[in-house]
Amino acid sequence: MNAQAPGTLFKLSETEEIVRRPDEDIRGRDVRDRDGEDLGTVKDLLVDAEEDRxxxxxxxxxxxxxxxxxxxxxxxxxxxxxxEDEVRIDQTRENVAGAPVYDPELVRQRENYGGILEYYGVMPFWGGGYVYPAYPHYR
Known part of the structure; x- marks a missing residue:
């Protein structure tokens, strides 16, 4: 997948790639906030084309x-x-509801999804800073 431009994200569902271990594929699981409130379902995974994470x-x-x-x-x-059934996050339902609007075409570029990281208080994963764990792993 590294043939894409640096900083580009791709949806796992739009490729031939699969999650290496089926038990690590979280698509379809319920997502709950830190208080247990329902947020929806994991629809897809967006992968960094440069680092395959x-x-x-x-x-x-x-x-x-x-x-x-x-x-x-x-x-x-x-x-x-x-x-096995759900994914929990460290945010509140209200915080997620106020997140930047998702635009599937724009968000795939670093200059656009960087604002989402900032909104959630997450350090950017590029530039030699903090190295994030690769979860879930896929091949």
């Missing part, structure tokens, strides 16, 4: 049968726990 989860909420759904990107660093 999952950087964001796309959370879908609302709608019926996929129609009228809203999507929000949440940095993987906001994840505090993962069980």
């Amino acid at each position: 999952v950087r964001f989860i796309e959370v879908a909420s609302g709608g019926f049968l996929g129609i009228g759904q809203d999507s929000t990107l949440i940095p993987v660093d906001a994840i505090t726990s993962i069980t």
Whole structure:
């Protein structure tokens, strides 16, 4: 996947790539805030093309049968726990509701998704700073 421009994200579902261990594929799991409030479902994983690491989860909420759904990107660093059924994050429902609007075309570039990291108080993963764990792993 490194053929894409540096800093580009891609949706795992739009590729031939798969999660290496099926039990680590969190797509379809419920997402809950730090207080246990329902936020939606993990719809997709956004992967950094340069380093082949999952950087964001796309959370879908609302709608019926996929129609009228809203999507929000949440940095993987906001994840505090993962069980067989759910993903918990360290944010409140209100904070997630106020997050920058998700635009699937714009957000794939570093200059656009950097604002999402900033909003959630997450350090950027580029520039030699903090190295984030690669979860989930995929191949």
